[in-house]
Amino acid sequence: MSVIVVGGGLAGLSAAHTLLERGANVLLLDKQGFMGGNSTKATSGINGAGTQTQQEAGIPDxxxxxFDDTKKSARELARDDLIRVLTGRSGDAVNWLQDKFALDLSKVSRLGGHSQPRTHRGxxxxxxxxxTYxxxxxxxxxxxSNPxxxxxLKKARVTKLVKEGEAVVGVEYHHNGKTETVYGPVILATGGYAADFTEDSLLKKYRPELWDLPTTNGDHCTGDGHKMAMAVGGSGIDxxxxxxxxxxxVDPKEPEAKVKFLAAEALRGVGGLLLDNTGARFVDELQHRDYVTGKMWENKKFPIRLVLNGSASKEIEWHCKHYCGxxxxxxxxxxxxLAKEMGLAPAVLKKTFEEYNAVVRSKKDPFGKKFFSxxxxxxxIxxxxxxxxxxxxxxxxxxxxxxxxxIDTKGKPIxxxxxxxEVAGGVHGANRLGGSSLLGCVVFGRVSGDSAASYLLQQSSAALAKAGGRLGAISGQLGTGSSATDKKSEKEAAKVAAPAPPPSxxxxxxxxxxxxxxxxxxxxxxVNGEVLDVTSFLPDHPGGEKAILLYAGRDATEEFNMLHDKKVIQRYAADSVIGTLKE
Structure with a gap:
């Protein structure tokens, strides 16, 4: 029996890897044709306190x-037990990513609401x-290597949780035109509902006044996991x-587009300023997200621009190059x-910079900013x-x-x-800190993997005892417990070659x-001298259709290589290659 992981974003992947480390087998079901979800879009980094990177930089976090920063952000809805898990395991989560997956997370910055630089990126x-990749x-x-x-299973849409008595024992899903049922403990990692514009929308039910706003989420974020769990007695919270x-x-060519690309919070973290249409600052750029949003609406002087000077642009040069592209x-x-673009006299912009410089020197900002670059x-520039x-x-x-x-509606675990x-509520309270979305995925992905593996072992042991069999023999059969074979499998995985290139x-x-x-x-x-027909791949692209359509009929090599390893095409879209570019 396998543990069923529903969702192929970072939370589901972290759960799957943890399950394998604990000796459990994994069946991952993802409703998209390309895994990754919104996790691939996160642009600022992952939080961690007490990490090796911080220690080397002399950051006293x-x-x-x-914990205190997160609880302050969560305000009246703070769940101390969940915040302790999130923050207490944050350093270990970053170290796990660096050690197990050889990731570069050597840069650290301070985002809004954080009293220390702790958001890691490469x-x-x-x-x-x-x-995520x-x-x-x-x-x-x-x-x-170890089927x-x-x-x-991709394009496998889970539609129902199977329940027997008080326990969830499996899922029902649609795949290749068929409805299938599979049994095992279930980890839901289906994401949020900030693109839930469906008929039974949770967004419309709980926040109808936000219905018309654009979203940064892919159209897969429709609250599927929430709805399925609540249908079998799960409790919704906040x-x-x-x-x-x-x-x-805002894309100047499509200002009313429903789906928008997110500007990394790190752009403000490295010193970017928010200026309204009069060229003036109106807020502490490093405040909590909901606070900054509220001030934008209160100020009402749109368009609002995020402006990076030369040093800030250099600090986050790759992001700027990508956004400009x-x-x-x-x-x-x-x-x-810049003044001409904004329709301002040069003296107006000069005054804004001079006033800000005075604030930097005095450390007394009328908007309450405490950290300057x-x-x-x-x-x-x-x-x-x-x-x-x-x-x-x-x-x-x-x-x-x-x-x-x-937890069910009676307050007991299902x-x-x-x-x-993101499907798990209560972790961030009333407001999430930047850099804690990836962290929540990794930390609670690992926690859920630990818990599900333990539950599977307990169930297997109970069934074994009931049947009068021998625990050692069966647990080895089930793959419970780490073994030399498991370790060998992990090593062999790194040797698996990418799919064969298309025929010559x-x-x-x-x-x-x-x-x-x-x-x-x-x-x-x-891309890199190959011609791709990506028409059928558009719906599956994790960055959305627009990311591809921007380069329709053109050479996308530079942009592709900024974002991807060259092996990505052969691994995920080999069928799209139809020829080569003639010199």
Missing amino acids: NVKIF GAQFPGMVI AQMERLEDLSV ERVKI LEKVQVHPTGL RGLMKRFESGDA GEWKYDD FNVAIMTPVLHYTMGGLEIDAESRV AGLFAAG GKKEYTLADVAKHNTKEDVWVV
Whole structure:
């Protein structure tokens, strides 16, 4: 029997890897054609207190300080038991990612609401993508080298939890036009509901006034796990707590687009300023997300721009290059050029910078800002983007305990049912701190994996005792307990080769040929000299259709290589390669 993990984002992947470490078998069901979910979009990093990176940088952070910051952010809805788990296991979570998956998390920054720099990322790509892909690729390698231990089904939509008596014993799911039932303990890692625009929308039911806002979420975030669990007696908690992020990037070409790309909180963490349409500051840029959003609405002077000066741009250069490449950010070579873009006299912008510099020197900000990244020059380069509040994260969800067990409406754990990631409510209270979404996925993914593996062993032992068999023989059969074979399997997984390249002899195309295929119904792109027909891949792309359509009929090599390892195409989209680019 396997533990069934529903959802292939970071929470589900972390749960799966933990289950394997504990000797359990895994069946992962993901309703998308490409795993990763919203985890791949996280742009700022993962929080951790007391990590090796912090120690090397001389940052005096610890679990107690992180706990206090999180509890303050959570306010009246703080769940001390869950916050203790989140913050207490944060350092270990970061170390686990670095040690097990060889990830670079060597940079650390301070985001809004944090009293210490503790949000970790590497030197290049979006941390959510890097962290999630590392786990995803490792698990897929294991599914090839050890199919008896790991099975992954994509485009498998779970529609129902199977319950016998008081326990959840499996799931019903649709796959390849068939309805199947599989049995085992269940971990729900299905994400949130901040894109739940369905007929039975949780968003519309609990926060109808936010219904018309744009969202940063993929269309898979429709609260499936919440609805299934509550249908079998699971308790929902804080479902009205939906986080509206202040900095969604507005595409000047599509200002009314429903789905928006998120501006990394790290852009403000490195010193970016928020300026209204008069060129003035109006808020402490490092305050909690809900506070900054509230001030944007209160100020009412749109458009609001996020402005990075030269030093801030250099600190987070990769992000700026990526946003500029997607047409979501614009670079200006001088203060005069920026003032002209904003429709302001140069003297107005100069005054704003001079007033801010006085604040930096005095450390007395009328908006309450306490942490600064140096003074500003008018004669500088600037990277600038237009911001708007966006639906981002749902703090509410299924009620869980400190062991990630889903709680029923009577206040008791539902046997055989666990939850991790955004589907689990109560972890962040009334407001989530930046950098804690990836952390919540990893920490509670690991907790749920521990708990589900323990539950499976207990159930197996009980069934064995009832049948009068021998525990040692059967537990070995079930894969419970770490063994030399398990360790060998992990090592072999790293040796699994990527899928074979497409057959040689593919047709050659010119850029002019490719340029003819530039619509949503027929889209080709060029990547590293290969021509891809990605029309059928559009719905499965974790970054959304727009990320591909931006390069429809064009060479997307530079943007692709900024975000991906070259082996990604052969691993996940080999069928899309239709030929090579003719010189």
